[in-house]
Amino acid sequence: MPSLQIETQGCRACTLCVDVCPTQVFDMDPQKQVAQASRPDDCVGCCSCEYICPSRCVAVAGTERQLPFHRLDEASRLVSRFLQQQPSHAQVSASDVDWALGDVRTRLRALGESATETMGRGLKVVGRTAGTLAAAHLPDLYENSSLDSVLNKLKLRFAGSFPFEFQIADKSVAFSFSNCAIQQIVQEGQSQLGSDSLCVLFHEYWAGLVGEYCKNKFAVEPNEKQGPCSFSITAKLVNQRD
Amino acid sequence: MSTRTERIQEVLRGFRTASPDIIGASVVSIEGFVIASVLPSEIDEELVSGMAAAMLGVGERISSELMGSIMEQTYVRSEKGYVVLNAVGNDAVLVLLTSKDAKLGLIFIELRRRCAELVKII
Numbered sequence: 001m002p003s004l005q006i007e008t009q010g011c012r013a014c015t016l017c018v019d020v021c022p023t024q025v026f027d028m029d030p031q032k033q034v035a036q037a038s039r040p041d042d043c044v045g046c047c048s049c050e051y052i053c054p055s056r057c058v059a060v061a062g063t064e065r066q067l068p069f070h071r072l073d074e075a076s077r078l079v080s081r082f083l084q085q086q087p088s089h090a091q092v093s094a095s096d097v098d099w100a101l102g103d104v105r106t107r108l109r110a111l112g113e114s115a116t117e118t119m120g121r122g123l124k125v126v127g128r129t130a131g132t133l134a135a136a137h138l139p140d141l142y143e144n145s146s147l148d149s150v151l152n153k154l155k156l157r158f159a160g161s162f163p164f165e166f167q168i169a170d171k172s173v174a175f176s177f178s179n180c181a182i183q184q185i186v187q188e189g190q191s192q193l194g195s196d197s198l199c200v201l202f203h204e205y206w207a208g209l210v211g212e213y214c215k216n217k218f219a220v221e222p223n224e225k226q227g228p229c230s231f232s233i234t235a236k237l238v239n240q241r242d
Numbered sequence: 243m244s245t246r247t248e249r250i251q252e253v254l255r256g257f258r259t260a261s262p263d264i265i266g267a268s269v270v271s272i273e274g275f276v277i278a279s280v281l282p283s284e285i286d287e288e289l290v291s292g293m294a295a296a297m298l299g300v301g302e303r304i305s306s307e308l309m310g311s312i313m314e315q316t317y318v319r320s321e322k323g324y325v326v327l328n329a330v331g332n333d334a335v336l337v338l339l340t341s342k343d344a345k346l347g348l349i350f351i352e353l354r355r356r357c358a359e360l361v362k363i364i
Contacts, residue, residue: 120306122299125274125292219273236275 002045007057008034017049017058025049105185112197124220127201131208141213147173150213172234173218175206176226183229194228207233249363250278253356260352263344265323268337269330269360270294277334277364285339294327294337301327315350328353330360 004025011034018026018035023042026035026049035058037043045063116123135141141153151166151173158164161181167174177183186196193199207218210233218233244252254267258280268279268287274295279287297316305313316327326338326349336357340349 118300118303119296120299120303121272122296124272125295125299128274129292217275219275 002043002063003061004037004040004043004049005059005061006035006037007055007059008032008036010055010057011035012055014054016052016054020048020052022046022048105188108182108185108198109189112201115201116197123197123200124204127204128208128211130201131205131210132212133208134205135209135212147210147214150210154210172221172232173210174223174226174232175230176223177229180229192228194222194224194231199228203231246363247278250360251280253359253363254278254280257338257352257356261340261344261348263341264349264352265339265341267339268294269364270335270337272298272333272335281339290337294335298327298329298335315353324349326350326353328357330357331364334360334364336360 013028013033013035015028015035018024018028023039023044025037025039025043027038028034029036043060045060047060047063049058050060115126119126138157141150141157147168151168155164155166162177163179164175164177166176180202182198182202183193186193186198189196203220203222207220211218217236219236221232221234222228223230223232250269254269257264257267266279266281266285268281268290269277270291271277272295274292276287276291279291281287281290297318298313301316302313305311313329315329318325321342323342324338324340324344324346326340328336328338330336336353338349338353340346
């Protein structure tokens, strides 16, 4: 039987575990303002809470993880349909969302600046490693057999946040992004699109993400002629091991 | 006529023959891609290359901020040995793994000599 452990000291009361749990195991403790497992016997061990917790405060034990069910978009949609109910974020107003987005933008700008300040030329590796690691969060993309199908699925997945067009050539793919989620942040910070640290991080992230699904290594090359939000990723030859 | 990668590989093999204390060597681009390597099979060279490029970046930042000069070398000492990072020109870095008994003076002389060779090839 699955068992739950919540590290209450790290809980930031975001209520994501309350929203995501398909069997409503969690509630918020009104006094302490932390999540609590009020109905632990109802836990089915789907691990959605553990996965979604941004503070990594929820741990699920005693369950066998055969498939990353909780990470599949399709599975999440099925669960929502089954529950037929509105999550708590339905009560969030437009101004709440604007405020939260503003906060996220500020944090991302600071993150980009601090990464550049600390890593110097190592910034690109950080971005690409992040992309490589992020691939596991969209496991259904591993099932695609070709680069074309991976990119088409990514296009669909990121249509709302990172809309892009792509063109596959011999060993490279040319991308052209428009109105991506980072563009506004960079422009607000009066920084240069394309060369800002967030843009560099994102371009490398994208190369890492696509590379992970295609089992290849891609290097990023800017397409300056086509604008700051266009770049290519070119496959690198895999080194022969001695 | 050997390819560039083969020539780099040859220089790296030379490290291992130069001293039994040198466990492995790898040349990595500043973007973190492996150019050539002679690392033991149990070491994940992709991981090493990513970390080396990141460490080179941090090393350069420390050197310029605290010393006001260009970084030449970074090394990490552990219980089992040393990891030495040396810039190879502007676009690559040489990663050298040695045992804990390695004589660093000799290693550095070897490193300087072979880095000069690598700069010409790269």
